[in-house]
Structure formats: C-alpha cells, structure tokens
Amino acid sequence: MPQVPQTLDALAVRTWCGLALEALGRAREEIDAINVYPVADGDTGTNLYLTVESAAAAVEAVFAGYETVAAVVPTGSAPTVVTGVGLPTLADTVRAMAHGALIGARGNSGTILAQLLRGMAQVLAADGDTDGEAHGETHGEAAHTDGQALRLALRQAADSAREAVAHPVEGTVLTVAAAAAEAATGTEGDCGTVACAAYEGARAALVATPSQLAVLERAGVVDAGGRGLLAVLEALAETFTGESPGAGRVTGEIHARVHGTDGVHGTDRVDVDGACVDGRPGDDGPAFEVTYLLEADDAAVARLRARLDRLGDSLVVVGGDGLWNVHVHVDDAGAAVEAGVEAGRPYRIRITHFGLGDAHTAGAAGRPPRERAQRAVVAVVPGEGLAGLYAEAGATTVLARPGEPPASGELVEAVRRAHAREVVLLPNDADLRHTAAAAAEQARTEGVRIALIPTRSAVQGIAALAVHESERRFDEDVVAMTSAAGATRYAEVAVAERQSWTMAGICQAGDVLGLIDGDVAVIGSDITATAETVLDRMLAAGGEMVTLVLGDEAPESIAAHLEARVRESYLAVDTVVYRGGRQGALLLIGVE
Numbered sequence: 001m002p003q004v005p006q007t008l009d010a011l012a013v014r015t016w017c018g019l020a021l022e023a024l025g026r027a028r029e030e031i032d033a034i035n036v037y038p039v040a041d042g043d044t045g046t047n048l049y050l051t052v053e054s055a056a057a058a059v060e061a062v063f064a065g066y067e068t069v070a071a072v073v074p075t076g077s078a079p080t081v082v083t084g085v086g087l088p089t090l091a092d093t094v095r096a097m098a099h100g101a102l103i104g105a106r107g108n109s110g111t112i113l114a115q116l117l118r119g120m121a122q123v124l125a126a127d128g129d130t131d132g133e134a135h136g137e138t139h140g141e142a143a144h145t146d147g148q149a150l151r152l153a154l155r156q157a158a159d160s161a162r163e164a165v166a167h168p169v170e171g172t173v174l175t176v177a178a179a180a181a182e183a184a185t186g187t188e189g190d191c192g193t194v195a196c197a198a199y200e201g202a203r204a205a206l207v208a209t210p211s212q213l214a215v216l217e218r219a220g221v222v223d224a225g226g227r228g229l230l231a232v233l234e235a236l237a238e239t240f241t242g243e244s245p246g247a248g249r250v251t252g253e254i255h256a257r258v259h260g261t262d263g264v265h266g267t268d269r270v271d272v273d274g275a276c277v278d279g280r281p282g283d284d285g286p287a288f289e290v291t292y293l294l295e296a297d298d299a300a301v302a303r304l305r306a307r308l309d310r311l312g313d314s315l316v317v318v319g320g321d322g323l324w325n326v327h328v329h330v331d332d333a334g335a336a337v338e339a340g341v342e343a344g345r346p347y348r349i350r351i352t353h354f355g356l357g358d359a360h361t362a363g364a365a366g367r368p369p370r371e372r373a374q375r376a377v378v379a380v381v382p383g384e385g386l387a388g389l390y391a392e393a394g395a396t397t398v399l400a401r402p403g404e405p406p407a408s409g410e411l412v413e414a415v416r417r418a419h420a421r422e423v424v425l426l427p428n429d430a431d432l433r434h435t436a437a438a439a440a441e442q443a444r445t446e447g448v449r450i451a452l453i454p455t456r457s458a459v460q461g462i463a464a465l466a467v468h469e470s471e472r473r474f475d476e477d478v479v480a481m482t483s484a485a486g487a488t489r490y491a492e493v494a495v496a497e498r499q500s501w502t503m504a505g506i507c508q509a510g511d512v513l514g515l516i517d518g519d520v521a522v523i524g525s526d527i528t529a530t531a532e533t534v535l536d537r538m539l540a541a542g543g544e545m546v547t548l549v550l551g552d553e554a555p556e557s558i559a560a561h562l563e564a565r566v567r568e569s570y571l572a573v574d575t576v577v578y579r580g581g582r583q584g585a586l587l588l589i590g591v592e
Contacts, residue, residue, distance in 0.1 A: 007146050007190070007191060008090065008124065008146070008149070008150055008191050008240075009090050010062075010063075010087050010088045010089060010090050010092070010093040011087065012191075012239055012240070013059060013090070013093045013094055013097060014059050014060070014063060014093065015239045016235055016236055016239045017052065017055055017056035017059050017097060018056060019235035019238050019239060020052050020056075020231065020232045020235035020236070021049070021052050021053055021056050022235070023231040023232070023234055023235045023244075024045065024048050024049040024052055024228060024231050024232070025049060026231075027045060027227065027228070027231050028045035028046055028048075028049050029045065030045065030227070031044050031045030031048065031224050031227050031228050031231075032044060032045040032046055032224075033045075034219070034221035034222065034224045034227065035224040036215055036216065036219045036221060036224070037172070037213060037215050037216060037223065037224070038108060038285075038313075038314050038329070039108075039285070039289075039314075039329070041419070042419075043106075043107060043417075044107065044108075044109045044224035044225055044228060045224065045228060046106070047105075047106035047107030047108075047109055047110040048106075048107075048109055048110055048113060048225070048228040048231075048232075050104060050106045050110065051101050051104055051105045051106055051110035051111075051113050051114060052101070052113070052232070053104065054100045054101060054103060054104020054105075055097045055098070055100040055101035055104065055114075055117060056097075056100070057100055057104075058096040058097060058099055058100025058101075059093055059096050059097050059100065061096065062088045062092055062093055062096040063087075063088060063093075065088070066087060066088055090124060090125070091124075091125040091126075094120065094121040094124045094125050095121055095125050097117055097121060098114070098117045098118040098120075098121035099323075101113065101114035101117045101118070102114045102118060102293075102318065102319050102323065102325050103293060103323075103325070103348075105291075105318070105325050105327075106291075107289075107291075107327070108225070108314055108316060108327055109173055109224065109225035109228060111164075111291070111316045111318055111325055111327040112161050112164065112165065112173055112174070112225065112316055112318070113173075113225075113228070113229065113232070114318050114319075114325060115157075115160055115161045115164045115316075115318035115319075116157040116158070116160075116161045116177055116229070117157070118157075118160065118318065118319070118320070119153070119156040119157035119158070119159065119160035119161060120153040120154065120156065120157045121153075122153075122156055122160070123149060123152045123153040123156045124149060124150075124153050146190065146191060147187075147188070147189050147190045147191050147193060147194040150184070150191050150194045150195065151184045151185055151187070151194055154180055154181040154184045154185075154194075154198055155181040155184070155185060157177060157181065158174075158177040158178045158180070158181040159181075161173075161174060161177055161318075162174050162177075162178070164316055164317060164318045165315070165316050166305065166308075166309050166313075166315035166316070166317075167313070167315070169213070170212045170213070171208075171209040171210070171211075171212030171213030171216060171223060172209070172213065172223050172225060172226060173223060173225030173226045173228070173229050175205055175209065175212065175223075175226065176202045176205045176206050176209070176223070176225075176226035176229050176230065177202070177229060178205075179201045179202055179204065179205030180198040180199070180201045180202040180205070180229075180233055181198070181201075182201060183197045183198055183200060183201025183202070184197050184198040184201070190240070191240045192237070192240030192241045195233070195236045195237040195239070195240050195241075196237045196241065196245060198233055198236070198237075199230070199233045199234055199236070199237045199245050200245070202226070202229060202230050202233050203230060203245075205226070206222050206223065206226045206227060206230050207222065209222045209223040209226055210222060285313070285329060286312045286313065286314075286329040286330045286331045287330075287331050287353060288329065288330055288331065288333040288336075288351055288352065288353055288391055289314075289327070289328075289329055289350075289351070289352040290326075290327075290328050290329075290330055290333050290336040290337065290349070290350070290351050290352075290391075291325070291326060291327045291328075291349070291350045292325075292326050292337070292340055292346040292347065292348055292349040292350065292384075293323065293324070293325055293326075293346065293347055293348045294319075294323070294324040294325070294326050294340050294343060294344050294345065294346045294347075295322055295323060295324075295344045295345040295347075296322070296324060296343045296344025296345070297322065297344070298320075300343040300344055301317060301324055301343060301344075303343065304317070304326070304339055304340065304342075304343040305317055307339045308326070308328045308330075308336060308339055311328065311330045311331075311332060311335055311336055311339070312328050312329045312330030312331065312336065313328075313329050314327065314328060314329040315327070315328045315329075316328075326340060326346070332392070333351045333387075333388045333391040333392060334385070334388025334389060334391070334392055335388075336388075337349060337351070337384045337385070337387060337388045337581075338384075338385075338388070340384075341384060341581060346384060347399075347401060348399065349384055349387050349397075349399045350397075350399070351387050351388065351390075351391035351396070351397045352396055352417050352418075353376070353391060353394050353395070353396055353418075372419050372420055372421050373418070373419060373420040373421070374420060374421055374422060374470060375420055375421070375422040375423070375424070375470040375474065375477070376394075376395075376396060376418035376419070376420035376422070376423050376424075377390075377393075377394065377395040377396070377418075377423070377424045377425075377426065377465060377468060378395065378396045378397075378398070378411065378414045378415055378418050378423055378424070378425050378426070379395045379396070379397055379398070379425075379426040379428060379461050379465070380397075380398045380399075380400050380406060380411070380426065380427050380428045380429060380432060380436075381397050381398070381399060381400065381428065381458055381461070382399075382400050382401075382402075382428070382429075382458055382580065382583040382584055382585070383399075383458075383549075383551065383580035383581035383582055383583030383584075384399070384580075384581035384582060385549075385578060385579040385580045385581035385583070386458055386549065386578065386580045386581070386583065387399055387581075389462070389578055390461070390462075390465065393465050393466075393468075394468075395426075395465060396414050396415075396417055396418040397414070398410055398411060398414045400428075400429065400432075401582070401584075402582075402583075402584035405429070405431065405432060405435070406432070406435070407435065408435045408436075408438040408439040408442065409439075411425070411427075411435065411436060411439035412439045412442045412443060415439065415443045415448060415450065416446075420448070421448065421449060422448070422449045422450070422451075422474045423443065423448055423449070423450045423451070424450075424451050424453060424464075424468070424477070424478060424481060425439070425440055425450055425451065425452045425453065426453055426455045426461040426464060426465070426485075427452070427454070427455060428455045428456070428457060428458045428460065428461040429455075429456065429457070430454075430456040430518060433454055436452055437452060440452045449474065451474070451478040453478065453481055453482050453485055454485075455485045456490060456517075456518065457488075457490035457492070457588065457590070458549065458580075458583075458588060459488060459490050459547045459549060459588050459589065459590025460485040460486075460488045460490055460590065461485065462547060462578075462590065463484040463485055463487070463488040463547075463590065463592055464481035464482070464484050464485040465481070466484065467480045467481055467483075467484045468480075468481055484592075487592055488547075488590050488591065488592045489516070489517060489538055489541075489543075489590070489591045490516075490517060490588070490589065490590050490591075491514065491515060491516045491517070491521075491534050491535075491538060491588070491589040491590075491591075492514075492515050492585040492586075492587060492588050492589065493512065493513070493514055493515075493527060493530055493531045493534060493554075493585060493586045493587040493589070494512075494513050494515065494584070494585045494586055495510060495511070495512060495513070495586065496508065496509055496510060496511045496512075496513050497509060502519075502520035502523065503519045503520050503521065504520045504521055504522060504523050505523060507520070507523050511523050511524070511525065512524045512525060512526065512527050512530040512586075513530075514530045514531065514533060514534035516534060516537060516538060521534065521537060522534055522537075527554065527555055527558065527586055527587075528555055528557070528558050528561055528562075531558060531562060531586075531587055531589070532561070532562065532565055534589060535562060535565065535566070535589060535591075536565075536569075538589065538591045539566070539569075539570050539573065539591060543570075543573055543591040543592060544572070544573060544574070544592055545573070545574050545575075545576070545590075545591070545592040546562075546566055546573060546574070546575045546576070546589070546590070546591055547575075547576050547578070547588075547589070547590035547591075547592070548562060548563075548575065548576070548577045548578070548587065548588070548589060549577075549578045549579075549580040549583065549587065549588035549589075549590075550577065550578070550579055550580060550586075550587060551580050551581070551582070551583045551584070551585055551586045551587060551588075552580075552581055552582050552583075553586055554586045554587050558587065559577045562575070563575045563577070
C-alpha cells in the first residue's frame with residue numbers, strides 16, 4: 001500500500017479534491033438518475049461534479065503559484081535532498097478549495113456542498129494558521145492538522161450548511177452531513193479514523209433517507225445530494241487510508257429500507273406530493289431556478305434572504321466575507337434578480353426554466369427523472385434585467401457581461417439545461433456567431449435538433465421570442481422567429497473608451513456614440529440628444545414598434561423623452577421600455 005498521510009495538510013487537501021472529483025465522475029450518472037427532490041430535473045450528480053471540479057481547479061491554481069523546490073543540503077560527504085519546500089499552507093489551500101466551490105457551485109446540492117466545504121475551511125484554515133505559527137513556519141511552508149481539528153471541521157460544515165438553507169428538510173444532504181459530523185465527533189484517533197467514521201455515519205443516514213422523505217420512498221431511491229456527499233466523504237477516507245471504504249453495499253440496504261424488510265420507519269417524514277420543496281407541500285412549484293454570485297455586505301444579504309424567501313422556495317444563500325452564492329426557485333425570475341441588484345452586485349446569473357415534464361408540473365414518484373420538453377429557446381443576454389425578461393418568456397438564458405463573452409461550452413451547457421428535443425438558439429451578438437455555431441454542432445452530436453437564428457442584438461432576440469410558438473412545427477416556428485428578428489433594425493448608444501476612426505468620423509474618449517446595425521452613425525456629446533438622432537434616423541425608414549432597453553447608467557429622463565418624441569412625431573408607432581441592468585450599452589434600440 002502506498003504511503004498515505006495521517007494528518008491533513010495542503011497535499012492531503014489536493015489529493016482529496018482529486019479523489020472526490022474522480023468519485024463523483026464515476027457516480028454522476030447514478031446520482032442524476034435518482035434525483036427526485038426537490039425537483040426531478042436529473043442533474044444533481046452533474047452539478048456536484050462541476051462544483052468539486054471548480055474547487056479542485058482552485059486548489060491546483062494555488063499549487064501552481066508555488067515553485068516546488070528541491071534544496072540540496074550538504075551533510076558530510078553525501079548531500080540531503082529536502083523536499084516539501086515551497087508548498088502552499090494548509091490555510092491557503094482550504095480557502096482556495098472553498099472559494100472555488102463557492103464560485104463554481106451549481107444547483108441546490110452544489111450550493112449546499114460549497115457551504116459544507118466553506119465550513120470545513122473556516123476551522124482548518126484557523127487551525128493551519130495556528131499550527132504554522134506554533135512551529136515557526138513561514139509563508140509557503142506546509143502546515144497540517146489532526147483528527148481533532150477534522151472532527152471540528154465536519155461539525156462546522158454541517159452546522160453552517162443547515163444555517164444556509166432557509167427551510168431545512170430531513171432526509172436530504174443536510175441529514176447526511178449532520179450524521180457524518182455526529183459520527184466523527186464520537187470518534188478518537190487520527191484523520192483516517194475520523195474520516196472513516198464520518199463516512200460510515202453518512203452511509204447509514206443515507207440509507208435511511210427514504211424513511212424520512214416520502215417522495216424518495218415512493219421512487220425507491222435515496223437522496224441524490226446525500227449520495228453525492230457520501231462520494232466526497234469516501235474520497236476523504238481514501239485520502240488517509242489509501243483504500244476506498246466503498247459504497248457498493250448501500251444498494252442492498254436501500255432496497256431493504258424502502259420495502260420495509262427491516263422494520264425501520266422514520267419519524268420525521270415529510271410528505272411530498274409532486275414538487276414539495278423545503279417541507280412545504282404543493283401540487284405546483286415555481287417555474288424558474290435562479291442562481292447568481294453576489295458581492296454584498298452581511299446586512300444586505302440578510303434582507304435579501306427575507307425577500308427571496310417570500311418570492312419562492314429552495315432558497316440557499318452561502319458564502320461570506322462579501323461574496324455569496326444565491327440559489328432559489330421562483331415564478332418571477334426578474335424579481336429574484338432585481339432583489340440581488342438591490343442587495344449588491346450580482347453576476348454569473350443563471351436562470352433555468354423547469355419546463356414541462358419535471359416534478360414542478362407533475363407527480364415525480366415512480367417516474368423517470370424529468371422527460372425532455374419538446375422545444376426550448378436558449379438566448380445570450382447582455383444584462384440582468386433582460387435575463388429576467390427572457391426567462392419570464394420561457395427562455396433559458398446565458399448572461400454575457402461586458403468584456404466576458406460566453407464560450408461555446410457555456411452555450412452547450414445551457415442547451416443541456418433546457419433539456420428539450422428541439423432548441424432555438426439566439427446568440428444576440430454578431431461576434432458570437434462562430435461560438436454559437438460551434439455550440440450548435442456539439443448539441444447536434446448529442447441528439448438535439450437545433451436551429452441557430454443569427455440575431456445580432458438582444459432587441460432582435462426579443463422580437464423573435466415574441467412570435468415563438470412551441471405548438472407550431474419546428475421549421476415554421478424557426479422561420480417566423482427568423483423573419484421577426486430580420487425585420488427588426490437595431491441600434492445602441494454607448495460611450496467611446498478611446499480615440500478611434502469610425503464611419504461617422506473621428507471620435508474621442510468620452511464621446512457619445514450612436515451605432516445603427518453595428519456601425520457608428522452618430523457622434524455626440526449628450527446622451528439623450530444622440531439617442532434622439534439615432535431614433536429619428538431609424539424611424540425615417542418607417543416602423544410600427546420601438547423597443548428601448550435602458551442600461552443602469554442611462555439618464556433617468558431618457559425613456560420619457562424618447563417616448564414623447566415618438567408619440568409627437570411618428571403616428572401609429574408604439575413604444576415599449578425595459579430595464580436591462582448592467583448591459584454594457586447605455587441604451588439598446590429596436591425598430592420593427
């Protein structure tokens with residue numbers, strides 16, 4: 001057996017992350033298949049894998065920042081090679097792990113796992129710092145911790161995760177985490193002994209989850225999030241023992257518990273009919289999953305929790321020290337994003353429409369996790385406000401922040417989240433046409449029928465989405481959406497960042513630019529006046545509808561001014577105004 005550590009140091013954390021990623025990779029499809037709570041959307045295993053992948057990448061980045069040094073020290077006639085110099089500290093490593101999990105957390109279970117890792121990091125980082133000081137270590141030298149600190153870390157992990165969930169439910173990953181912590185607390189010994197005890201406690205709790213949550217018992221499965229946590233704890237035990245405790249015997253015990261052959265019955269049963277979440281049963285649940293990272297202070301987050309709790313369910317807010325990951329299921333996706341904007345700076349916003357076929361719209365018990373919808377729309381949007389608008393219209397959105405265009409992999413992931421047989425893809429940016437085409441090709445290899453409509457602006461996407469009818473034949477729907485987008489001229493008003501040659505002449509940094517169909521047509525000094533000139537030029541060729549999308553930095557009066565201009569100068573032309581949030585441009589204009 002290869003030599004394994006008996007204390008938890010930076011190298012052990014690195015090993016643990018790698019083994020956890022491998023374990024979740026092996027179990028991903030199994031976990032996805034048993035995902036029936038809180039929503040039967042078949043993605044818990046994938047979400048946990050992506051969360052740990054982000055944590056592992058952050059740990060690798062910390063190690064990459066240090067050069068491994070082999071110092072040769074003469075001792076008589078033979079030199080001694082001193083290794084381990086230049087390694088990150090335990091504190092640096094666990095903080096990186098927690099931060100990576102926080103920013104990469106996906107879904108309900110992934111968000112909770114991120115908080116579990118953060119809770120552990122809070123204890124281990126403090127212990128590592130203290131240990132390093134006690135041994136006179138300098139930055140870059142490896143600190144380590146022992147079984148006692150690991151016991152405390154597991155307890156802090158379970159407690160902090162439970163606190164992060166607005167309405168904890170037994171029979172979930174929270175129950176499994178608490179059982180792991182309890183088992184570890186009652187165990188003396190080194191890290192290996194404690195980790196194995198935690199694994200065994202979690203395994204026993206996982207097997208019992210069907211007796212605590214009726215939807216699991218009816219489906220004949222254990223909790224998917226708890227199963228994922230068991231894989232992570234299995235990797236922790238293997239880190240210190242060199243052997244996997246194995247999860248194979250769980251299957252038989254599940255069958256025995258679910259079918260009552262051992263006579264064990266839970267006492268904290270939560271009856272779930274269809275889509276009961278957070279212990280609040282009901283036949284119908286919210287239509288959207290909204291997640292985002294948020295920069296905000298503690299007081300603002302406390303207010304955000306209360307507001308989101310009124311808006312929906314499955315609320316989990318994790319993090320701290322100014323950075324948070326927010327997850328909630330709501331009917332009003334725009335309101336959930338708006339609440340984040342009021343609390344601080346939300347980014348990496350993801351809005352997923354659950355659609356038909358999941359547990360929010362039909363009973364989940366005894367059915368395969370989430371059938372594919374027939375058709376979906378996936379759209380790239382430049383601001384939080386538009387993300388909410390598109391989501392309310394039923395689209396799955398990918399947020400493109402200024403200077404951060406999405407990669408093809410993000411678009412492919414959005415197509416997967418849409419979980420439909422047919423997908424209409426709206427890139428809403430001329431610069432994304434090749435990226436979107438690559439994503440469409442990848443989606444086709446996965447059996448999705450996909451049509452790419454080459455929308456060059458979000459206002460063209462709005463026009464296309466307005467005529468979308470999923471009941472029509474796919475080809476007819478695509479033709480109608482393409483026609484609507486093509487009939488919409490688009491413009492934007494922005495501020496020049498530097499001196500440049502344009503179609504309208506030379507602009508200086510700070511000039512206001514009016515771009516029509518992608519080319520600079522107007523250079524001005526006043527935002528409202530420039531916007532009016534652009535609008536007049538567009539309406540000179542006719543039009544029936546004007547769409548205005550305001551960015552956060554647009555003047556408050558600009559919408560009213562432009563609406564009045566249209567009303568007074570152009571008969572029978574309607575105007576609609578939307579708030580786009582932090583969308584890069586001051587103003588987007590569409591004319592149909």
